[in-house]
Amino acid sequence: MASVGHCHPEVVRAIQQQAAQLLTVAQTIPNDRRAEFLQTLTGLLPQTLQRVFLCNSGTEAMEAAKKFAVAATGRRKFISMKRGFSGRSLGALALTWEPAYRAPFKDIIDTANVEFVSYGDIQALEAVMDDTVAAVILEPVQGEGGVRPGDVAFIQAARALSSRCGALLILDEIQTGFGRTGKMFAMEHFGIVPDGITLAKAMGGGVPIGAFAMTDDVALKMPKGGHGGTFGGNPLAMAAGTAAMRVIQRERLPDQAAEKGAYFLARLRAIQSPKIREVRGLGLMIGVELKEKGGPYIKALAQQEGVLALPATSLVIRFLPPLTVGYDEIDRVVTALDRVLKRPPSTL
Numbered sequence: 001m002a003s004v005g006h007c008h009p010e011v012v013r014a015i016q017q018q019a020a021q022l023l024t025v026a027q028t029i030p031n032d033r034r035a036e037f038l039q040t041l042t043g044l045l046p047q048t049l050q051r052v053f054l055c056n057s058g059t060e061a062m063e064a065a066k067k068f069a070v071a072a073t074g075r076r077k078f079i080s081m082k083r084g085f086s087g088r089s090l091g092a093l094a095l096t097w098e099p100a101y102r103a104p105f106k107d108i109i110d111t112a113n114v115e116f117v118s119y120g121d122i123q124a125l126e127a128v129m130d131d132t133v134a135a136v137i138l139e140p141v142q143g144e145g146g147v148r149p150g151d152v153a154f155i156q157a158a159r160a161l162s163s164r165c166g167a168l169l170i171l172d173e174i175q176t177g178f179g180r181t182g183k184m185f186a187m188e189h190f191g192i193v194p195d196g197i198t199l200a201k202a203m204g205g206g207v208p209i210g211a212f213a214m215t216d217d218v219a220l221k222m223p224k225g226g227h228g229g230t231f232g233g234n235p236l237a238m239a240a241g242t243a244a245m246r247v248i249q250r251e252r253l254p255d256q257a258a259e260k261g262a263y264f265l266a267r268l269r270a271i272q273s274p275k276i277r278e279v280r281g282l283g284l285m286i287g288v289e290l291k292e293k294g295g296p297y298i299k300a301l302a303q304q305e306g307v308l309a310l311p312a313t314s315l316v317i318r319f320l321p322p323l324t325v326g327y328d329e330i331d332r333v334v335t336a337l338d339r340v341l342k343r344p345p346s347t348l
Helices: 009-019 032-044 058-073 097-107 122-128 154-166 235-252 253-269 295-305 326-343
Strands: 051-055 077-081 114-117 133-138 169-173 197-198 208-213 278-282 285-290 316-319
Touching: 009 235, 032 051, 032 208, 032 235, 051 058, 058 133, 058 197, 058 208, 114 122, 122 154, 133 154, 154 169, 154 235, 235 253, 253 278, 253 285, 253 326, 295 316, 295 326
Parallel strands: 077 114, 077 133, 133 169, 169 197
Antiparallel strands: 051 208, 197 208, 278 285, 285 316
């Protein structure tokens, strides 16, 4: 979310200047900030993904993706991934694997039209693919599911199987986009281009923002007025997003993420602790899986060491630093984790 760092001066300046000029305007009315943003974004995306629906969050982007997939294919069935996370609105929740999120709303969310397959299992994916599938939706790196980078063969198979069945392949790059994994978009690691991609978080430099980018064929199937929103593409978010994307490009933040991520992973893997099961990640999207609950250690990192981390399943400590993080700061985090892992549970 804060990939360019907190309160990057260029993002702050863009917000201040725009706030004094125009805060919001309907999407049906042309706006110079929106045009500038779209030109910048589409310049980063593959040539086939040049149609963009603008919204306010990653969950809204996923809601849009579902609707565009249904409109484009005339189908209702979706394939999602076990351990996958797509959001917590009613529509997106149907695609989210975690039963605890879905259980309280099981009577009103549409899970009947969703098949979950094991992430990485090509045979399982092939078994559920047919001419009723509207889209396969997956994360190139599962975030909430434990920071699990996708297998190249599986992602490529998902692309091939979707095309063969006339379904869409939609990549959820809400966490992985804009340099997080060491490429501008994580799809570049897998050598494929999807039919649609959900974007948010880092794209706004800290301001709420979302987008679903898609092919012409997908975009043109949506009936007029079939989807929309009041604040999507507002000038304030557009100004912030343009500034953030320009910083990401100019400061080569994807390259920095690749280099710093390799260093971070190596330092974490050098920790000698019997509590660590595995350290994995891609770029600066990193997870440390423990052999016991990670919650107490995440709390200790924050309260005792001043280090912010997130859970990703109950066992995984997730690190998502700004891409501008310094090597000295990475060293500090590794030292802090080493210290808390050595402490008796009663002191956490």
